[in-house]
Amino acid sequence: MNRRRIALTLVASTATLPALAGCQAVDSVVDYFGPRPENRLLMLADAAATDALALSGVDDHAADLRNAQADALYAEITRLCGTNDAGNAPRSCEVERPTKANRAADSGEIMENAASATTAAADEVTVESRALVTEQAIALNAWLPGDAPDIPELSQPEQKSAADLLSWEYEQAFGLDFARAYVGPEHEDNVDHRLEVHHRRIDALQEALSRYGNVPQPEPAYSSGDQDLPHDSASALGFIGGLAEQDSRKWSAAASQAAQEETPDQEWVTWLIGIAAESHGMR
Structure with missing residues (x-):
């Protein structure tokens, strides 16, 4: 019964797709049912790429850090989605990297916001990606002045x-x-x-x-x-x-x-x- 219900659901869903033939039809099904970028990772990647653009010419060291972090996050998205024999992700998992950003007045606020957002996401992204995001949070927090936070209550x-x-x-x-x-x-x-x-x-x-x-x-x-x-x-x-x-x-x-x-x-x-x-x- 469960198998039949799944099959009927797929038939009903594919019926809403455009009427295409051959490879086009297969591509459309993959686009519709294929893997999607992990939303939290994509937000972090886009933010890092935007920061790198905004910091370029203002603080090139910070821009290089954020650009490298964006590269790593987009690569992680691709890894989670999987690739074909040519090394490309499914079209359903393709992303458009930001290409424009307003130039930052200084790097401090941008790096502070990046550190805060990345630290908060360290235990929220998919488990497979937490080591990467934690590493990036450490690098960003190391960029900022100030002492470490107070130790919390311990389980x-x-x-x-x-x-x-x-x-x-x-x-x-x-x-x-x-x-x-x-x-x-x-x-x-x-x-x-x-x-x-x-x-x-x-x-x-x-x-x-x-x-x-x-x-x-x-x-x-x-x-x-x-x-x-x-x-x-x-x-x-x-x-x-x-x-x-x-x-x-x-x-x-x-x-x-x-x-x-x-x-x-x-x-x-x-x-x-x-x-x-x-x-x-x-x-």
Whole structure:
């Protein structure tokens, strides 16, 4: 019965299509029933393309970022729709990229709006695309001045993630403290700034976790992972750079994973994106 109902529905629907023959008829059916661009992704892609046009000649670095993000989003739309042997998306999934935009007065407002919209969409687009959108939200938030947002209340799964991230922050602070002993005086302020950022995160995570009981405490010492511990100024600077890269990857992965949960908590995702953006900016 269900099969017959579906068949009758298809017959009734195709009857409304233009009377065409051969390949034209097939194309019309594909256009009518074929895949469509994911609406949220299309909105983000069009916004990125429009921003790139508006920023061109005003802030070329921002324009390049938004143009690259638009390219990635349009490519993602095509990937989700699927392609034929020639690598083309179905006609039902074709999109027209914006070609005109009013020139921006400055980049600040445009980038702030882009960061806000992309962050909000990180857990709203299709699950397959959330890693991409989260990555773009991190890059946009890293572009903006200001501190990361306040940490929200934590669910039980988020408490586990927060505890892992707290242990990670202890490890980062230990590594920076160790490296500081070897850098020259001209680099001490930079190391102290990085330590301040990590201690601020430690304080936020400790306070958040203390509401629920158990708070992980720092170990007496930590391994240096894939890096050799520094022994002079040059190796200390390389070590610090390696820590920054690892930290950026750690927080970006945490944000992406949180966004891909079945029922993501937007406040938690937003906080993770903010911290990942902070790490991104310190690389």
